[in-house]
Amino acid sequence: MERVLFYIIAVLMIAFAIKSVTSRRMLRAVIYLLFVLTGIAGIYFLVDYTFMAAVQLAVYAGGVIVLIIFSVLLVHHIELRLEVSKLSQRVASAVLSLFGLAVTLYAIFTYDFIPSEGQKAIEVSAIGTGMLDYGAGGFILPFEVVSVLLVAVMIGAIVIAKGKRLEQ
Numbered sequence: 001m002e003r004v005l006f007y008i009i010a011v012l013m014i015a016f017a018i019k020s021v022t023s024r025r026m027l028r029a030v031i032y033l034l035f036v037l038t039g040i041a042g043i044y045f046l047v048d049y050t051f052m053a054a055v056q057l058a059v060y061a062g063g064v065i066v067l068i069i070f071s072v073l074l075v076h077h078i079e080l081r082l083e084v085s086k087l088s089q090r091v092a093s094a095v096l097s098l099f100g101l102a103v104t105l106y107a108i109f110t111y112d113f114i115p116s117e118g119q120k121a122i123e124v125s126a127i128g129t130g131m132l133d134y135g136a137g138g139f140i141l142p143f144e145v146v147s148v149l150l151v152a153v154m155i156g157a158i159v160i161a162k163g164k165r166l167e168q
Contacts, residue, residue, distance in 0.1 A: 006046055013039035024084070030068050037061040051127060063150055067157040 013036050020032035037060045044053035085093075134140045 002046055006043065009039050009042045009046070013043075027069070027073075030065060034061055034065045037065065051122075059146055059150070064153050067153050068160075070157065 016032045016035040016039070020029050020036060023029040023032060037056065041053040041056040041061065044050070044056055131139045131143050
């Protein structure tokens, strides 16, 4: 059952990712991206990484996408059409994407995955200590990178909201 659910989520994520990239309307592209990021959280839930799924939903699907949507709605660019890229740019991005897909599939099919023997329960206090630990196995650097990402997204949302008024 999990395999079928995985394939359904994967196909939906691929379809929404293609729609997000090819959509010329900015708000629709952001909504499609929201579905892709929610699908990633669904994959995390399938492999029982509930903490990563919650972080995915809170930081990316919750924080980044909401900031982008608010910035689009603030400047009333709901119907803003994105420019169409040149054919050479589309061909180059398709070739690079296919190369990335080939490298990823090669890495997946040649790696010797070893199944884990058992799962141990993780306490919430251990997660908090691991998030703020700067030693080996600590996550303080990724934690700070996520906070810098959110600040960058906020600045980008402000720049989009200001629009042409920022240049004057």
